[in-house]
Amino acid sequence: MIKTRFAPSPTGKLHIGGVRTALFNYLFAKSNNGKFLLRIEDTDTKRSSNENINVILKGLNLLKLIPSEKEIYQSNETKKHVDIAYKLLKNGYAYKCYLSSEELKEFRNESRKKGEVIKSPYRDNLSNIKNKDFVIRLKMPLDGQTIIKDEVQGQVSVNNSILDDMVLLRKDNSPTYMLASVVDDFNMEISHIIRGDDHFNNAFRQVQIIKYMNWPIPFYAHIPLIHGQDGAKLSKRHGAENVMDYLKDGIEVEVLKNYLLRLGYSINNDEIYDLENNTLDFKLEKINKSPSRFDIKKITSLNALYLRKQPLDTILEKIKIEFNINNDILKRLEFLLPDLLQRYTFIKEVENDLLWLSSDFKGHFFQLNQDNLNLVFGALNILKSSKWSLIELKKNVDKFLAQSNLKMKDLGPVLRTVLTGKINTPDIFKVIFILGRNECIKRLTKVV
């Protein structure tokens, strides 16, 4: 059974890169009739917060990236992690290191200069030192190579000499991420670890624990990071890295997911792939290896495109949920929505139109010059007498314009401004038609 997991640490908000990782994990699991699990990596008690956990939970829910099972909290698994550390210690695959942080600092400076990895002098020191704090470190193999067959990166090998004896258990007996994550993945029977490229180097070190424990080695897929416009790893300074911000700004969930997917994964030449209603045969090997830049302009235009492609009912439902729509408005909105949608980038733009769509619309006071006043009078006459259909209205207006030796461009903008208070709306005839005779006369009369 294919099992993937998304394992965020609640030390920050749910950011765009995390969402993409979650999405890939989700898609891959679903494509293979597998399970998508969620594990909260909250072992860093100082930086983790419940608030962030809730943001992650709510965010995934909102994005419809819903785990197959209840989420697991890494902090609840601590005992298992510690047990493994001691088991490794007992079997000679790990050792107690008594280096102080000052000593360690010195070692680091030196090793950095030499381009070597820190070797703790306690690695082979078997004498038991009492009454002193220690950490447990993993005994990395000193020679040979470690090979990872990564589903995205391909086969990559690294000399074991560059692998450091990473800390498994801290001085306070708490497990590090390096240990905890491996143990949890084993216990959760994760078959495929799909995570950010920034973890790639960790894989070579973590796999040693797996080998020492004789556990099955999972498939790895390290996906490239998303970069900001400047080409560097996406971070706070690039503005909204919190997904909630994009959603608040009006990006639709489906668009966000679509864009994130297509950033490094292409489906033919489709700009929008309907993830909701289609099953995608998601293949890890189709993921591009190079990082890509997040382009707010593109995702914005995708949003506009998406609105135009959506069934009207879907959009209408969303509007109804977010705004107060009475029957008056609803009738008009339903009629004009297709035209309106061609003008929107975000659904929330409807708010401006809801104003004049309402019979409560007070309008604005316009000081019209004589020419324009005459036009309004002319229009009033037509509206009072015309048969109320789009065709008849247009016919009568055309007749009036011909008689007055005028063009539509003389009349249209004037009517639009008076009737709607806006300078851009759908076809003015449609506006007039759906507002209705009384409403139009009411609004026009106000300015004469």
Add this chain to the structure above:
RNA sequence: GGCCCCUUCGUCUAGUGGUUUAGGACAUCGCCCUUUCACGGCGGCAACACGGGUUCGAAUCCCGUAGGGGUCACCA
């Protein structure tokens, strides 16, 4: 600096040795449509990082160089 990865229009990408005058999308520019704003339509600008090989033939394979990124914690 060590190690690892990457490199097609400004950006996201298609392309897996000949079907390619390198295709699409966003952005940008121009034109058309036009009652406004849009939509839409048509068109322009614009890329295989560089240098060597391999081959009858290379964006596609190999090797260098350059550039970019990631990572080097008792953070995750």
